[in-house]
Amino acid sequence: MIALPASFIELTARERARAIVDAGSFRELLGPFERLKSPWLPLQGVVAQADDGVVVARGRIAGHPAAVAAIEGAYQGGSIGEVSGAKIAAALELAVRDCERGAPVRMVLLLETGGVRLQEANLGLAAIAEIHAGIVALRRHVPVVGVVAGEVGCFGGMSLAAALCSRLIVTRQARLGMNGPEVIEQEAGIGELDASDAPLVWGLMGGAQRYATGLADVLVEDDAAQIAREVRTAFEHPPAGRTTEVERYRQRLAAIDPQHPPTAEGLRRLWSSEDLR
Amino acid sequence: MEVLKFDYPAQRALSGRSHVGVVGSGDLEILLEPSGDRHAHVTVSTSVEGFGNVWKHVLDRFFGRFDGAAAIEINDFGATPGVVMLRLEQAVESLTP
Numbered sequence: 146m147i148a149l150p151a152s153f154i155e156l157t158a159r160e161r162a163r164a165i166v167d168a169g170s171f172r173e174l175l176g177p178f179e180r181l182k183s184p185w186l187p188l189q190g191v192v193a194q195a196d197d198g199v200v201v202a203r204g205r206i207a208g209h210p211a212a213v214a215a216i217e218g219a220y221q222g223g224s225i226g227e228v229s230g231a232k233i234a235a236a237l238e239l240a241v242r243d244c245e246r247g248a249p250v251r252m253v254l255l256l257e258t259g260g261v262r263l264q265e266a267n268l269g270l271a272a273i274a275e276i277h278a279g280i281v282a283l284r285r286h287v288p289v290v291g292v293v294a295g296e297v298g299c300f301g302g303m304s305l306a307a308a309l310c311s312r313l314i315v316t317r318q319a320r321l322g323m324n325g326p327e328v329i330e331q332e333a334g335i336g337e338l339d340a341s342d343a344p345l346v347w348g349l350m351g352g353a354q355r356y357a358t359g360l361a362d363v364l365v366e367d368d369a370a371q372i373a374r375e376v377r378t379a380f381e382h383p384p385a386g387r388t389t390e391v392e393r394y395r396q397r398l399a400a401i402d403p404q405h406p407p408t409a410e411g412l413r414r415l416w417s418s419e420d421l422r
Numbered sequence: 423m424e425v426l427k428f429d430y431p432a433q434r435a436l437s438g439r440s441h442v443g444v445v446g447s448g449d450l451e452i453l454l455e456p457s458g459d460r461h462a463h464v465t466v467s468t469s470v471e472g473f474g475n476v477w478k479h480v481l482d483r484f485f486g487r488f489d490g491a492a493a494i495e496i497n498d499f500g501a502t503p504g505v506v507m508l509r510l511e512q513a514v515e516s517l518t519p
Binding site for chain 2 (some may be wrong): 157176178187193194195217218219221363
């Protein structure tokens with residue numbers, strides 16, 4: 146009999162966070178019984194979830210003190226509202242404080258999000274900016290590891306958060322990009338992008354393509370044990386430094402002619418990951 | 423969105439609490455904890471309006487077998503009655519002290 150690996154994608158945010166930390170070390174902060182819900186969704190006739198769709202937990206990773214922030218993709222598309230965003234930002238800020246007092250914390254972000262929650266508009270955007278600032282502050286002390294596993298993917302302002310991570314782990318099922326395919330089709334027309342064309346969409350923004358073009362660092366199977374292992378390994382590696390290599394990325398963009406956009410395969414040739422590694 | 427409230431008599435005090443489910447399409451979230459009095463209290467927030475009667479039938483059936491003094495918060499995103507019943511049973515099974 147062949148033993149199938151346990152899926153990571155099928156897990157809820159809470160189960161994912163639990164799968165990342167060392168067995169028995171999971172301790173949730175601001176859990177659902179704290180009822181830190183979105184005050185804005187019910188006003189707009191939308192049912193709110195008791196934890197606002199973000200699980201923050203302390204625990205250990207390979208024996209080291211760690212923190213995990215996991216976004217629940219099944220709730221409101223993993224969107225970042227005032228409360229859910231503040232939970233992630235606060236987790237990052239507390240980790241920075243711990244690092245500054247000499248107690249480093251290994252931070253993992255499990256990103257499954259369409260980006261800002263439109264019903265909370267600027268409050269969500271402000272929280273996302275705080276998350277960006279938190280990652281930049283924390284990665285001066287310790288690596289910040291991001292995981293985009295899949296179902297939703299990682300889009301909008303939170304795709305910038307993924308890019309800011311010291312190391313980014315993706316599966317083939319993951320998608321990573323500023324605008325999601327449905328948004329592109331809606332805004333620019335089906336001639337620009339047919340969002341129902343899965344091979345095309347994954348060719349553009351899928352995990353394998355993002356890995357092949359150096360925009361993600363590790364490509365994994367949908368295997369909870371492998372992802373937990375790769376998270377541990379990621380903390381031993383030097384940071385990817387994507388967001389500090391401005392000139393290299395300018396050159397990469399200059400190599401593209403927007404009048405004749407490259408195919409997915411063509412972009413792999415233009416932006417082969419080797420020139421970044 | 424509609425908010426519905428139900429009360430049922432209870433026979434025994436509860437210890438522990440549980441949280442199951444997600445406010446995702448066709449699913450619901452349940453928070454179950456001791457009510458602190460001799461009744462069970464259920465608050466349902468549901469995205470689907472006009473099904474108060476169906477909720478009452480499902481909860482009547484559940485409390486025909488469950489007699490704990492529980493405060494139950496249900497945040498529903500269009501779960502069918504079968505899913506609601508499974509989640510309620512799961513919430514009782516996963517009660518932790």
